[in-house]
Amino acid sequence: MTTSVSDVPVRAAISAIVAAHRGHRGALLPILHAIQAELGHVPQECVALLADELNLSRADVHGVVSFYHDFRREPAGRTTVRICRAEACQALGADALVACVRDRVGLAPGETAADGSVTVEQVFCLGNCALGPSIQVNDVLHGRVNVERLRSILDEAVSP
Known part of the structure:
Protein backbone atom coordinates (compact mmCIF):
# COMPACT_ATOMS: atom_id res chain seq x y z
CA MET A 1 0.00 0.00 0.00
CA THR A 2 1.37 3.39 -0.99
CA THR A 3 0.60 6.42 1.10
CA SER A 4 0.18 9.65 -0.81
CA VAL A 5 -0.01 13.14 0.63
CA SER A 6 -2.61 13.88 -2.02
CA ASP A 7 -4.97 11.61 -0.06
CA VAL A 8 -7.15 13.93 2.01
CA PRO A 9 -6.82 11.98 5.31
CA VAL A 10 -3.03 11.77 4.92
CA ARG A 11 -2.69 15.46 4.09
CA ALA A 12 -4.95 16.32 7.04
CA ALA A 13 -2.85 14.19 9.40
CA ILE A 14 0.36 15.84 8.21
CA SER A 15 -1.18 19.31 8.49
CA ALA A 16 -2.31 18.59 12.05
CA ILE A 17 1.16 17.37 12.99
CA VAL A 18 2.80 20.46 11.50
CA ALA A 19 0.29 22.72 13.25
CA ALA A 20 1.02 21.07 16.60
CA HIS A 21 4.74 21.84 16.22
CA ARG A 22 4.59 25.14 14.37
CA GLY A 23 6.58 27.82 16.09
CA HIS A 24 8.74 25.36 18.02
CA ARG A 25 12.42 25.75 17.45
CA GLY A 26 13.88 22.76 15.58
CA ALA A 27 10.44 21.41 14.74
CA LEU A 28 11.48 19.30 11.74
CA LEU A 29 12.70 16.22 13.65
CA PRO A 30 9.68 16.01 15.98
CA ILE A 31 7.40 16.50 12.97
CA LEU A 32 9.13 13.72 11.01
CA HIS A 33 8.93 11.37 14.00
CA ALA A 34 5.24 12.17 14.43
CA ILE A 35 4.54 11.58 10.72
CA GLN A 36 6.29 8.24 10.85
CA ALA A 37 4.40 7.30 14.02
CA GLU A 38 1.11 8.21 12.34
CA LEU A 39 1.71 6.82 8.84
CA GLY A 40 4.35 4.16 9.48
CA HIS A 41 6.80 5.95 7.18
CA VAL A 42 7.65 9.37 5.77
CA PRO A 43 6.33 9.52 2.20
CA GLN A 44 8.69 11.18 -0.29
CA GLU A 45 5.92 13.63 -1.15
CA CYS A 46 6.16 15.01 2.39
CA VAL A 47 9.50 16.62 1.59
CA ALA A 48 8.04 19.40 -0.55
CA LEU A 49 5.06 19.88 1.75
CA LEU A 50 7.22 20.19 4.86
CA ALA A 51 9.69 22.47 3.11
CA ASP A 52 6.85 24.83 2.21
CA GLU A 53 5.21 24.63 5.64
CA LEU A 54 8.44 25.19 7.58
CA ASN A 55 10.09 27.66 5.19
CA LEU A 56 12.98 25.28 4.55
CA SER A 57 14.53 24.13 1.31
CA ARG A 58 13.56 20.73 -0.04
CA ALA A 59 17.24 19.81 0.21
CA ASP A 60 17.20 20.56 3.95
CA VAL A 61 14.18 18.34 4.56
CA HIS A 62 15.43 15.56 2.29
CA GLY A 63 18.83 15.70 3.99
CA VAL A 64 17.30 15.10 7.41
CA VAL A 65 15.00 12.30 6.20
CA SER A 66 17.82 10.52 4.38
CA PHE A 67 20.46 11.05 7.09
CA TYR A 68 18.57 9.40 9.95
CA HIS A 69 18.14 5.67 9.45
CA ASP A 70 15.03 5.59 11.64
CA PHE A 71 12.96 7.32 8.98
CA ARG A 72 11.43 4.92 6.48
CA ARG A 73 10.44 6.00 3.00
CA GLU A 74 8.16 3.00 2.52
CA PRO A 75 5.90 1.25 5.01
CA ALA A 76 7.61 -1.44 7.09
CA GLY A 77 6.45 -5.02 7.15
CA ARG A 78 4.14 -6.33 9.84
Missing part, protein backbone atom coordinates in the same frame (compact mmCIF):
# COMPACT_ATOMS: atom_id res chain seq x y z
CA THR A 79 7.21 -7.67 11.66
CA THR A 80 10.35 -5.54 11.89
CA VAL A 81 13.65 -7.22 12.71
CA ARG A 82 16.41 -4.80 13.69
CA ILE A 83 19.95 -6.14 13.99
CA CYS A 84 22.52 -4.11 15.89
CA ARG A 85 25.70 -3.58 13.87
CA ALA A 86 27.53 -1.33 16.34
CA GLU A 87 31.04 -2.25 17.46
CA ALA A 88 30.14 -4.33 20.52
CA CYS A 89 27.57 -6.42 18.66
CA GLN A 90 29.82 -6.73 15.59
CA ALA A 91 32.61 -8.09 17.80
CA LEU A 92 30.21 -10.65 19.27
CA GLY A 93 28.76 -12.03 16.02
CA ALA A 94 26.30 -9.64 14.38
CA ASP A 95 27.51 -10.73 10.91
CA ALA A 96 26.34 -14.27 11.63
CA LEU A 97 22.91 -12.89 12.62
CA VAL A 98 22.63 -10.98 9.35
CA ALA A 99 23.52 -14.15 7.43
CA CYS A 100 20.97 -16.13 9.46
CA VAL A 101 18.18 -13.65 8.71
CA ARG A 102 19.13 -13.68 5.02
CA ASP A 103 18.94 -17.49 4.98
CA ARG A 104 15.79 -17.75 7.10
CA VAL A 105 13.59 -15.04 5.56
CA GLY A 106 15.48 -14.23 2.36
CA LEU A 107 16.05 -10.57 3.18
CA ALA A 108 19.10 -8.39 3.69
CA PRO A 109 19.11 -5.29 5.88
CA GLY A 110 17.03 -2.56 4.30
CA GLU A 111 14.64 -4.95 2.57
CA THR A 112 10.96 -5.72 3.07
CA ALA A 113 9.30 -8.94 1.91
CA ALA A 114 7.10 -8.50 -1.14
CA ASP A 115 4.08 -9.70 0.86
CA GLY A 116 4.72 -7.07 3.55
CA SER A 117 5.30 -9.65 6.25
CA VAL A 118 8.84 -8.72 7.36
CA THR A 119 11.25 -5.80 7.22
CA VAL A 120 14.91 -6.28 8.13
CA GLU A 121 16.90 -3.27 9.30
CA GLN A 122 20.39 -2.72 10.58
CA VAL A 123 20.87 -0.21 13.36
CA PHE A 124 24.01 1.09 14.94
CA CYS A 125 23.09 0.77 18.58
CA LEU A 126 20.15 -0.64 20.46
CA GLY A 127 21.59 0.46 23.79
CA ASN A 128 22.11 -3.12 24.89
CA CYS A 129 25.89 -3.32 24.40
CA ALA A 130 26.61 -5.39 27.51
CA LEU A 131 24.30 -8.12 26.20
CA GLY A 132 25.41 -8.21 22.56
CA PRO A 133 24.82 -9.22 19.98
CA SER A 134 21.36 -7.73 20.17
CA ILE A 135 18.29 -7.62 17.97
CA GLN A 136 14.89 -6.02 18.28
CA VAL A 137 11.79 -7.68 16.89
CA ASN A 138 8.98 -5.17 16.74
CA ASP A 139 9.30 -3.53 20.16
CA VAL A 140 10.95 -6.45 21.99
CA LEU A 141 14.69 -6.25 22.62
CA HIS A 142 16.70 -9.49 22.72
CA GLY A 143 20.26 -9.76 24.01
CA ARG A 144 22.95 -12.43 23.77
CA VAL A 145 21.38 -13.67 20.56
CA ASN A 146 23.14 -16.49 18.76
CA VAL A 147 22.11 -18.04 15.44
CA GLU A 148 20.09 -20.84 17.07
CA ARG A 149 18.16 -18.40 19.27
CA LEU A 150 17.61 -16.05 16.33
CA ARG A 151 16.09 -18.87 14.27
CA SER A 152 13.66 -19.59 17.09
CA ILE A 153 12.78 -15.88 17.50
CA LEU A 154 12.22 -15.51 13.77
CA ASP A 155 10.10 -18.66 13.53
CA GLU A 156 7.85 -17.36 16.30
CA ALA A 157 7.67 -13.76 15.03
CA VAL A 158 7.14 -14.49 11.35
CA SER A 159 4.78 -17.45 11.59
CA PRO A 160 1.27 -16.67 10.29
Whole structure:
Protein backbone atom coordinates (compact mmCIF):
# COMPACT_ATOMS: atom_id res chain seq x y z
CA MET A 1 0.00 0.00 0.00
CA THR A 2 1.37 3.39 -0.99
CA THR A 3 0.60 6.42 1.10
CA SER A 4 0.18 9.65 -0.81
CA VAL A 5 -0.01 13.14 0.63
CA SER A 6 -2.61 13.88 -2.02
CA ASP A 7 -4.97 11.61 -0.06
CA VAL A 8 -7.15 13.93 2.01
CA PRO A 9 -6.82 11.98 5.31
CA VAL A 10 -3.03 11.77 4.92
CA ARG A 11 -2.69 15.46 4.09
CA ALA A 12 -4.95 16.32 7.04
CA ALA A 13 -2.85 14.19 9.40
CA ILE A 14 0.36 15.84 8.21
CA SER A 15 -1.18 19.31 8.49
CA ALA A 16 -2.31 18.59 12.05
CA ILE A 17 1.16 17.37 12.99
CA VAL A 18 2.80 20.46 11.50
CA ALA A 19 0.29 22.72 13.25
CA ALA A 20 1.02 21.07 16.60
CA HIS A 21 4.74 21.84 16.22
CA ARG A 22 4.59 25.14 14.37
CA GLY A 23 6.58 27.82 16.09
CA HIS A 24 8.74 25.36 18.02
CA ARG A 25 12.42 25.75 17.45
CA GLY A 26 13.88 22.76 15.58
CA ALA A 27 10.44 21.41 14.74
CA LEU A 28 11.48 19.30 11.74
CA LEU A 29 12.70 16.22 13.65
CA PRO A 30 9.68 16.01 15.98
CA ILE A 31 7.40 16.50 12.97
CA LEU A 32 9.13 13.72 11.01
CA HIS A 33 8.93 11.37 14.00
CA ALA A 34 5.24 12.17 14.43
CA ILE A 35 4.54 11.58 10.72
CA GLN A 36 6.29 8.24 10.85
CA ALA A 37 4.40 7.30 14.02
CA GLU A 38 1.11 8.21 12.34
CA LEU A 39 1.71 6.82 8.84
CA GLY A 40 4.35 4.16 9.48
CA HIS A 41 6.80 5.95 7.18
CA VAL A 42 7.65 9.37 5.77
CA PRO A 43 6.33 9.52 2.20
CA GLN A 44 8.69 11.18 -0.29
CA GLU A 45 5.92 13.63 -1.15
CA CYS A 46 6.16 15.01 2.39
CA VAL A 47 9.50 16.62 1.59
CA ALA A 48 8.04 19.40 -0.55
CA LEU A 49 5.06 19.88 1.75
CA LEU A 50 7.22 20.19 4.86
CA ALA A 51 9.69 22.47 3.11
CA ASP A 52 6.85 24.83 2.21
CA GLU A 53 5.21 24.63 5.64
CA LEU A 54 8.44 25.19 7.58
CA ASN A 55 10.09 27.66 5.19
CA LEU A 56 12.98 25.28 4.55
CA SER A 57 14.53 24.13 1.31
CA ARG A 58 13.56 20.73 -0.04
CA ALA A 59 17.24 19.81 0.21
CA ASP A 60 17.20 20.56 3.95
CA VAL A 61 14.18 18.34 4.56
CA HIS A 62 15.43 15.56 2.29
CA GLY A 63 18.83 15.70 3.99
CA VAL A 64 17.30 15.10 7.41
CA VAL A 65 15.00 12.30 6.20
CA SER A 66 17.82 10.52 4.38
CA PHE A 67 20.46 11.05 7.09
CA TYR A 68 18.57 9.40 9.95
CA HIS A 69 18.14 5.67 9.45
CA ASP A 70 15.03 5.59 11.64
CA PHE A 71 12.96 7.32 8.98
CA ARG A 72 11.43 4.92 6.48
CA ARG A 73 10.44 6.00 3.00
CA GLU A 74 8.16 3.00 2.52
CA PRO A 75 5.90 1.25 5.01
CA ALA A 76 7.61 -1.44 7.09
CA GLY A 77 6.45 -5.02 7.15
CA ARG A 78 4.14 -6.33 9.84
CA THR A 79 7.21 -7.67 11.66
CA THR A 80 10.35 -5.54 11.89
CA VAL A 81 13.65 -7.22 12.71
CA ARG A 82 16.41 -4.80 13.69
CA ILE A 83 19.95 -6.14 13.99
CA CYS A 84 22.52 -4.11 15.89
CA ARG A 85 25.70 -3.58 13.87
CA ALA A 86 27.53 -1.33 16.34
CA GLU A 87 31.04 -2.25 17.46
CA ALA A 88 30.14 -4.33 20.52
CA CYS A 89 27.57 -6.42 18.66
CA GLN A 90 29.82 -6.73 15.59
CA ALA A 91 32.61 -8.09 17.80
CA LEU A 92 30.21 -10.65 19.27
CA GLY A 93 28.76 -12.03 16.02
CA ALA A 94 26.30 -9.64 14.38
CA ASP A 95 27.51 -10.73 10.91
CA ALA A 96 26.34 -14.27 11.63
CA LEU A 97 22.91 -12.89 12.62
CA VAL A 98 22.63 -10.98 9.35
CA ALA A 99 23.52 -14.15 7.43
CA CYS A 100 20.97 -16.13 9.46
CA VAL A 101 18.18 -13.65 8.71
CA ARG A 102 19.13 -13.68 5.02
CA ASP A 103 18.94 -17.49 4.98
CA ARG A 104 15.79 -17.75 7.10
CA VAL A 105 13.59 -15.04 5.56
CA GLY A 106 15.48 -14.23 2.36
CA LEU A 107 16.05 -10.57 3.18
CA ALA A 108 19.10 -8.39 3.69
CA PRO A 109 19.11 -5.29 5.88
CA GLY A 110 17.03 -2.56 4.30
CA GLU A 111 14.64 -4.95 2.57
CA THR A 112 10.96 -5.72 3.07
CA ALA A 113 9.30 -8.94 1.91
CA ALA A 114 7.10 -8.50 -1.14
CA ASP A 115 4.08 -9.70 0.86
CA GLY A 116 4.72 -7.07 3.55
CA SER A 117 5.30 -9.65 6.25
CA VAL A 118 8.84 -8.72 7.36
CA THR A 119 11.25 -5.80 7.22
CA VAL A 120 14.91 -6.28 8.13
CA GLU A 121 16.90 -3.27 9.30
CA GLN A 122 20.39 -2.72 10.58
CA VAL A 123 20.87 -0.21 13.36
CA PHE A 124 24.01 1.09 14.94
CA CYS A 125 23.09 0.77 18.58
CA LEU A 126 20.15 -0.64 20.46
CA GLY A 127 21.59 0.46 23.79
CA ASN A 128 22.11 -3.12 24.89
CA CYS A 129 25.89 -3.32 24.40
CA ALA A 130 26.61 -5.39 27.51
CA LEU A 131 24.30 -8.12 26.20
CA GLY A 132 25.41 -8.21 22.56
CA PRO A 133 24.82 -9.22 19.98
CA SER A 134 21.36 -7.73 20.17
CA ILE A 135 18.29 -7.62 17.97
CA GLN A 136 14.89 -6.02 18.28
CA VAL A 137 11.79 -7.68 16.89
CA ASN A 138 8.98 -5.17 16.74
CA ASP A 139 9.30 -3.53 20.16
CA VAL A 140 10.95 -6.45 21.99
CA LEU A 141 14.69 -6.25 22.62
CA HIS A 142 16.70 -9.49 22.72
CA GLY A 143 20.26 -9.76 24.01
CA ARG A 144 22.95 -12.43 23.77
CA VAL A 145 21.38 -13.67 20.56
CA ASN A 146 23.14 -16.49 18.76
CA VAL A 147 22.11 -18.04 15.44
CA GLU A 148 20.09 -20.84 17.07
CA ARG A 149 18.16 -18.40 19.27
CA LEU A 150 17.61 -16.05 16.33
CA ARG A 151 16.09 -18.87 14.27
CA SER A 152 13.66 -19.59 17.09
CA ILE A 153 12.78 -15.88 17.50
CA LEU A 154 12.22 -15.51 13.77
CA ASP A 155 10.10 -18.66 13.53
CA GLU A 156 7.85 -17.36 16.30
CA ALA A 157 7.67 -13.76 15.03
CA VAL A 158 7.14 -14.49 11.35
CA SER A 159 4.78 -17.45 11.59
CA PRO A 160 1.27 -16.67 10.29
